[in-house]
Every structure is written in structure tokens, then in C-alpha cells.
Amino acid sequence: MKKLIYLFAFLVFSACSNKEKQKEAQSFLDQYTKEYMRLSAAAAEAEWGANTKIVEGDSTNARLVERTGEAFAAFTGSSENIETAKKLLTEESDLTELQVKQLKKIIYIAADNPETVSDLVKQRIKAENAQTEKLFGFTFKIDNKEVSTNEIDAILKDEKDLAKRLKAWEASKEVGTGLKTGLVNLRELRNKTVQALDYKNYFEYQVSDYGLTTEEMMNLIQRLNKELRPLYRELHTYARYELAQKYGQAEVPDYLPAHWLPNRWAQDWSAMVTVEGMNTDSVLKTKSAEWIVKDGEDFYKSLGFPSLPASFWQKSSLYPLPANAGYKKNNHASAWHMDLQNDVRSLMSVEPNSEWHETSNHELGHIYYYMTYTNKDVPPLLREGANRAYHEAMGSLMGLASQQKPYLEAKGLIAPGSKTDEIRSLLKEALNYAVFIPFSAGTMTEFEKELYAGNLPPDKFNAKWWELAKKYQGIVPPAARGEEYCDAASKTHINDDAAQYYDYALSFITLFQLHDHIAKNILKQNPRATNYYGNKEVGNFLKEIMYPGASKDWNSVLKEKTGSELSAKPMLDYFEPLVQWLKTQNKGRKHTLSESV
Ligand code: X8Z
Ligand code: ZN
Numbered sequence: 001m002k003k004l005i006y007l008f009a010f011l012v013f014s015a016c017s018n019k020e021k022q023k024e025a026q027s028f029l030d031q032y033t034k035e036y037m038r039l040s041a042a043a044a045e046a047e048w049g050a051n052t053k054i055v056e057g058d059s060t061n062a063r064l065v066e067r068t069g070e071a072f073a074a075f076t077g078s079s080e081n082i083e084t085a086k087k088l089l090t091e092e093s094d095l096t097e098l099q100v101k102q103l104k105k106i107i108y109i110a111a112d113n114p115e116t117v118s119d120l121v122k123q124r125i126k127a128e129n130a131q132t133e134k135l136f137g138f139t140f141k142i143d144n145k146e147v148s149t150n151e152i153d154a155i156l157k158d159e160k161d162l163a164k165r166l167k168a169w170e171a172s173k174e175v176g177t178g179l180k181t182g183l184v185n186l187r188e189l190r191n192k193t194v195q196a197l198d199y200k201n202y203f204e205y206q207v208s209d210y211g212l213t214t215e216e217m218m219n220l221i222q223r224l225n226k227e228l229r230p231l232y233r234e235l236h237t238y239a240r241y242e243l244a245q246k247y248g249q250a251e252v253p254d255y256l257p258a259h260w261l262p263n264r265w266a267q268d269w270s271a272m273v274t275v276e277g278m279n280t281d282s283v284l285k286t287k288s289a290e291w292i293v294k295d296g297e298d299f300y301k302s303l304g305f306p307s308l309p310a311s312f313w314q315k316s317s318l319y320p321l322p323a324n325a326g327y328k329k330n331n332h333a334s335a336w337h338m339d340l341q342n343d344v345r346s347l348m349s350v351e352p353n354s355e356w357h358e359t360s361n362h363e364l365g366h367i368y369y370y371m372t373y374t375n376k377d378v379p380p381l382l383r384e385g386a387n388r389a390y391h392e393a394m395g396s397l398m399g400l401a402s403q404q405k406p407y408l409e410a411k412g413l414i415a416p417g418s419k420t421d422e423i424r425s426l427l428k429e430a431l432n433y434a435v436f437i438p439f440s441a442g443t444m445t446e447f448e449k450e451l452y453a454g455n456l457p458p459d460k461f462n463a464k465w466w467e468l469a470k471k472y473q474g475i476v477p478p479a480a481r482g483e484e485y486c487d488a489a490s491k492t493h494i495n496d497d498a499a500q501y502y503d504y505a506l507s508f509i510t511l512f513q514l515h516d517h518i519a520k521n522i523l524k525q526n527p528r529a530t531n532y533y534g535n536k537e538v539g540n541f542l543k544e545i546m547y548p549g550a551s552k553d554w555n556s557v558l559k560e561k562t563g564s565e566l567s568a569k570p571m572l573d574y575f576e577p578l579v580q581w582l583k584t585q586n587k588g589r590k591h592t593l594s595e596s597v
Contacts, residue, residue, distance in 0.1 A: 021094040028084055029102050033380050039075050041339040043068040048338065050129060051330040051347060052317045054137045062129050069125040077113030077121060081106060082197075098551060102381045105550075111197035111205060120196075124189040131182040131495045136330045138175040142167050149264075149331045150320060150351055157262045157271040157355075162247050166478055169259035173481075173490050180486035183495065184458050187451055190498060203452035206499040210387050210554070214453060220566075221441040221502050224509060225472065225597050227568040228437045231575055233593045234582035235430060236474045239269060241589055254592040255476040258469075265491055266475050267439040270432035271355075275425050277418035278405060280354045284413075289319050289350040292357050295411075296364045299402060303532065303539030305368050312344055312367065320349040332492040333359045335366030340380040344370045358399040365395020373549030386545065387554040388500060392507035394542065397514055398532075403429070406531035426528065426578045433508055434575060440505035442472025442597065447488055448499045459483050474593045509568050510558065514545075516570035517562040527574055 046068040050061040075081070085106040092100050113121045140147050147168075155168040190202040199205040200214075207217045236256070243260045244252040262271035274281075284292065297308050321329055333348045346363045350356045369391055373383050385391030401407060405425070408414045446468050450456040456464055462481050465488045469475050481487060488494050493501050519527035522537050532538045545561055558566060 018094045021088075021091055022096060022099065025088045025095050025099045025103070028088065029099060029379070029381075032081065032106060033102075035075055037340055037380055039068070039072040041343075043072040044336060044338045048336060048345065048347075050132065051136070051334075054133055054328040054330075055326070056137060062126075062133065065129045066122075066125055069129075070122055073113035073121045073125065074115065074118065076106075076109045077115045077118070078110075079115045082110045082114070085110075098379065098382070101551060102379055105381050107197075108209065111194050111199060114193065114196040117193055117196040120189055120192050124186070124193055127182060127186050127189055128496070131179060131186060132330070134178055134182065135175060135489075135492065135495050136332075137328050138178070140171050140174065142171045147171065148320065148349075150349060152264065153355070156259075156264065160247065162249075162259070165259045169264070169478065172264045173485060173487050176486040176488065176490035177484065179489035179495060180458070180461065183451075183461075183486065183489050186495075186498070191452060201452045203449050203499045207502075214449065217502060218445075218449065221445055221505060222597075224437060224505060224568055225441045227572060228434055229593075229595065229597055231430065231434050231572070231579055231582075232438055233591060233595065234579060234586055235269075235435060236593050237586045237589050237591050238582055239272065239431075240592075241586075242272070252590075253476075254590075255470060255474050257478050258475050259478045261475070265439065266469070266473055267436055268432050269435045270428050272431055273424060273428040275420055275428055277420040278408065278414055278425060280357065280403070280408065280413055284352045284354060284357055287352045289352055289356070292350050292352055293318055293348075293360050293364075295357070296360045296398075296402075299361065299398060299533065300364055300368055300539075302534045303542065304536045305539060305543070306371070308364075308367065309342055309344065309371075311342070312346070315343070316345040317347050318350055320351065333363050335363045335370070337370040337374075337383065340383050341374055342371075354403075357402065361399040361402050362392075362395035365393075365398055366391055369394050369546050372543055372546035375547065378547075378549045378551050382550040384550040385554075386548070386550060386552060386557045387506075388503040389506035389510055390545070390554060390557070392503050393511040393514065394546065396507055397511040397542075400429075400433070400511065400515060401530060401532045404528070404530050406525075406529050407533055410531050410533050422528070423578065423581050426575065427581075430575050430578055433512075433571070436508060437505055438472035438474075438597075440501055440508075443468045444491070444493070444501035445505070446472070448494070448501065452499055461486055461488060472597060506566070509566060509571060512571035512574055513558065513562050513564065513567065516573070517541075527570075 043065075046061070046064040050065050053061065055061075085103045088095065089100065089103050089107075095103075140149060140152060142152075149172070152168050152172050156165060156172075159165050159168070187202075194202050194205040199208065204214045207214050210217065212220070239261075240252050240254075240256055243256070247260065256266070258266055261269055263269065287295075301307060317329060321327070329349070330347055331349055334346070336345045336347065337343075338345060344367045346367060348356070348360065348363060350360055369385060370383070405414070405420060409416045409418075443465070447465055450464055460483075462483050462485050466477055466481060477487070515530075516527050518532070518538055518541060519525050519530045522541060523530055523532070523535065525531070541561070545557060548557075555565070558564070
């Protein structure tokens with residue numbers, strides 16, 4: 001009995017002391033959050049300006065980015081904040097789960113900006129901005145005539161003359177050359193800043209956001225590469241033979257010359273194929289760029305998501321600049337949560353075609369994720385995706401759903417009841433989703449791992465890039481590309497979204513799992529022929545994933561929502577009928593890719 005009384009007294013005492021500790025932690029978190037929101041909103045506003053209005057020779061944006069970036073870094077990296085968060089975490093078990101997550105986030109953010117190396121942080125902020133300005137302020141030229149990236153993309157998509165394709169491809173890579181020194185410098189600055197808080201390198205730091213080590217992430221990514229390889233190998237052989245014929249080449253090359261493919265980095269080959277009766281491009285051509293974005297909003301609204309706020313339309317930068325604008329903007333699509341509250345914006349250069357239709361759906365996925373986790377239950381510090389891949393998956397999932405026949409029929413984008421070739425449709429999708437895996441999980445991820453964790457020497461950047469492209473994607477440059485070029489740096493993310501590209505590979509795997517679940521268990525439809533439009537149950541399913549943001553663990557979210565762990569099986573099942581078809585097409589053709597990677 002006495003023991004019980006002691007136990008009771010102990011419990012009351014520890015409950016009280018828990019409450020005290022929680023109060024102390026909460027007071028720190030409240031104070032931190034307030035300042036964090038103020039400083040991050042100011043930095044986001046400066047970044048927005050620097051990405052939407054790049055004026056040659058004008059350093060106003062740069063100065064503002066540096067000033068606000070430094071203030072944000074000084075606060076988030078302050079030794080005092082780090083110490084307080086660490087001290088509070090020593091009594092982790094007394095705190096609520098939400099508090100622990102926020103404190104860990106504070107320490108994670110700090111590692112990018114530690115006060116102890118504030119000079120390095122300042123140099124990095126400056127270097128990051130200079131790199132972005134160079135990348136997006138670049139003037140692309142073909143035959144000495146200025147062209148936009150949209151124009152280069154159109155040539156790579158449609159042009160049959162190989163000489164013209166080569167010029168467009170080469171023009172698209174020119175930007176990389178001038179970015180090499182900046183990349184070498186940024187690699188060092190990024191590595192050194194996170195090393196001050198005991199991460200081995202910047203790659204390890206970014207991967208740790210998933211709760212994984214570099215080795216664990218590489219194993220996971222490698223597994224996906226291996227699982228997708230048999231399908232990719234068939235697609236690769238198919239593309240070599242089909243394209244050789246299309247371009248009138250008597251000889252079929254063992255590896256695909258990069259300028260043969262309809263994308264600057266060979267990451268999406270879907271434009272190789274048109275599907276009769278499903279050619280949305282011909283319909284979209286007749287619409288306006290505004291219509292494309294509105295149509296995306298309409299899709300989300302039909303699932304029960306709200307309208308986009310008026311400020312989205314007022315403040316976003318959605319369309320290409322007129323040729324005489326006198327300034328440039330970032331030409332790569334993105335979505336922004338400016339103030340971690342209701343100011344959401346997108347930066348795009350939408351034109352009325354199927355690529356931008358898909359990209360617009362993708363960006364709206366980010367925007368609706370922002371809007372959904374901005375709620376009373378999710379503290380601003382945890383207003384992020386369950387993990388970064390989830391953030392990418394939402395909009396890509398809607399992009400996939402927006403290309404399926406029953407949806408297109410319901411929306412009047414194709415004639416109802418039109419006869420279409422299902423295998424050809426599946427082929428077009430595989431040339432997008434399956435082709436992307438060796439690029440994202442192979443070339444990009446391996447290159448960045450070598451860059452940050454392997455200290456890749458600058459005189460091997462281009463050799464390494466093309467070695468990986470050949471190994472994973474089976475592509476080769478049109479002609480030897482020496483180290484005077486830096487083709488990796490022509491890819492946006494290498495410069496301004498460093499060491500995170502595996503996010504996209506994981507997002508594709510995740511989205512097929514979610515899609516499979518939605519099709520089979522909610523819609524009771526064939527995953528290859530769904531119509532999400534107007535289905536509130538689908539909307540609720542997505543909202544439930546989005547609502548908690550990062551306040552729930554990502555692996556439990558997937559398990560809870562789909563009943564399974566991360567797995568490529570739904571993606572492989574989806575394309576299963578295509579493998580047989582490809583094997584028949586490829587009979588007698590020479591495979592050049594190894595069976596496994
Ligand atoms: O960068 C993007 C989005 C913005 S988050 C347009 N994506 C990757 C890319 O373009 O390389 C979407 C899929 C892959
Ligand atoms: Zn995205």
C-alpha cells in the first residue's frame with residue numbers, strides 16, 4: 001500500500017514536472033516561431049523578387065537577398081537557439097511529441113546556417129544568389145539568335161532534322177559552362193557549413209531529413225533502379241530502333257545520342273509518342289495559358305479543395321515574360337509558401353500544351369499541400385510535407401490522373417467514346433514515369449553523392465556526368481564533351497536545390513502506390529483508366545495525407561493510408577502489360593543495356 005502511495009505521489013509529481021517542462025519548451029517554441037516566421041517571410045519575399053525579375057547589372061535584388069538571408073541565418077543558426085533546443089531535448093520524454101518534432105526541426109535548420117561559421121554562411125548566401133542569377137539570367141542562343149527555353153523544348157519535341165536538334169541541344173547546355181566555378185565553390189561552402197554541426201557533408205545533411213543515412217538512401221534508390229531496370233531496358237531498345245527510323249538513320253546506335261530525345265536531360269521521353277484520339281496537345285493549343293492553370297484549379301476543386309486565394313492570382317508569376325520585358329525570370333516551375341500562412345504563389349512560364357498542363361497540376365499539388373497543412377493543428381515549423389517526396393508526389397499524382405482517358409472524356413478534352421490504343425497510351429506514360437527513374441535515382445543522385453560526399457575533382461565533373469548517364473540512362477553526348485563544359489550544371493536542381501533529386505524518384509514510387517490505392521479501393525476502377533473528377537472521397541483521402549504536414553512520420557503515413565511500405569510494385573504492375581508488348585516489338589533487336597544496374 002505504501003508503495004502505491006509513493007507511486008501515486010511520483011506520478012503526480014512527474015506529471016507536474018512534465019507540465020512545467022512543456023510550458024518552458026512551449027514558451028521557447030512560441031518565441032522562436034514568431035521570429036522565424038517574420039524572418040523567413042522577408043527572405044522569401046527577397047528570393048521571390050530575385051527569381052521573378054532578373055535585371056542585368058542591377059544588384060538591388062542581390063543586396064536584399066543577402067540582407068534578409070543573413071538575418072534569417074543569424075537567427076536560425078544562433079548558438080543560443082541551438083543550445084536551448086538541445087537542452088530542452090535532453091528531457092525529451094517529458095515533452096509532447098509535437099514539441100520534440102519542432103525542437104529537432106530547429107536543430108536541423110540550424111545546421112544549414114551555424115553561427116560558429118557565420119562568414120562561410122554569408123559567402124554561401126551570396127554564392128547561391130549569384131548562381132541563380134547566372135542560371136536564369138542566361139541568354140540562350142541558336143545561330144546567334146536569342147531563344148527561350150520553351151522554344152528549345154519545342155524543337156527537341158518536334159524537330160525531325162538531326163542537325164537542327166543538335167543545335168538546340170548544344171544551345172541548351174551552354175549555360176552549364178559558366179556555372180562550373182560557382183558549383184565548385186558552392187560544393188565547398190555547402191559542405192563546410194553543415195560540417196560545423198557534425199554532418200559529414202551536404203548530401204548526408206539533406207538525406208537526414210528522411211531519418212536515413214546516406215548508405216540507407218543509396219540502397220533504397222538503388223533498389224528502385226534495379227526493380228525498374230527490366231522495363232527501362234526494353235524502353236531503351238525500343239527507343240533506339242524507333243528513333244533511328246524516325247530520323248532516317250540506317251544504323252541503330254548502341255546508346256541513345258542525347259539530342260535524339262525530346263527533353264534537354266533525357267528525363268522524359270513521352271513526347272516521342274502521340275496517341276490517336278488522346279492527343280490533348282491539339283485541344284490545348286486552342287486554349288489560353290490562363291485556361292491551363294484554371295483547369296488545374298478546377299480539378300482540385302472538384303475533389304473538394306477550396307478555390308485558390310485571390311492573392312495567388314495577384315502575386316504569382318505564371319506566364320512567360322514578353323520579349324521586350326527588359327528583364328528575365330526563373331524559367332523552371334516552382335511553388336512558394338511565402339509566409340507559412342496564406343500567401344501561396346507559383347512561378348511558371350505556362351504555355352498551352354500538355355507539358356505545361358502536367359506541370360501546372362504538379363505545382364498546384366504543392367500549393368494545395370501548403371493550404372491544407374496551414375491549420376490550427378500544425379505549428380508553422382512543421383508546415384512541410386510528410387517528407388519532401390510527398391510534397392512532390394501530390395501534384396504529380398494529379399498530373400497522372402489528368403491524362404487518363406475517362407478523365408479526359410469527362411472534361412471534354414477528347415471526344416467521348418473515341419477509340420484509342422491502350423498499349424500506346426501506356427507506352428507514352430512509361431516514357432514519362434519509368435524513363436524518369438534512371439535519371440533521378442541514377443544519374444542525378446549518384447552525381448550529387450559523388451560531388452558532395454565523394455569530393456569529385458572538378459576536372460572529372462563532365463566525365464562523371466556522362467559515365468553515369470551512359471550507365472543508368474544508356475545515353476551518350478552527340479560528340480565528346482570535355483571538362484570545359486559542365487553539363488550537370490545545366491540542370492536547375494544541381495544549382496539551387498542541391499542534393500535532393502532522389503525526392504522525385506521517391507515521389508514517383510509513392511504516387512503509384514497512392515494511385516493504386518485510390519483506383520482499387522476508393523474508385524473501384526482500373527488504375528490505367530480512372531476518373532478522379534468530382535470524387536470527394538478521393539479528395540478526402542488526399543487531404544488526410546496533407547493535413548498533418550510533417551507532424552506525422554512519413555513511413556507511418558504511407559502504411560496507414562495504403563496499408564503498405566514504400567514499394568515499386570504498384571508502378572511495376574501498372575506497366576506490366578507493356579513489358580510483354582515491348583518484348584514482342586523488340587524481338588530480334590539488340591539490347592545494349594545490362595540487365596541489372
Ligand atoms: O522540378 C520539378 C517541378 C518543380 S518542383 C517542376 N520537377 C522535376 C524536374 O523538372 O526536373 C517535376 C518532376 C521532375
Ligand atoms: Zn515540385
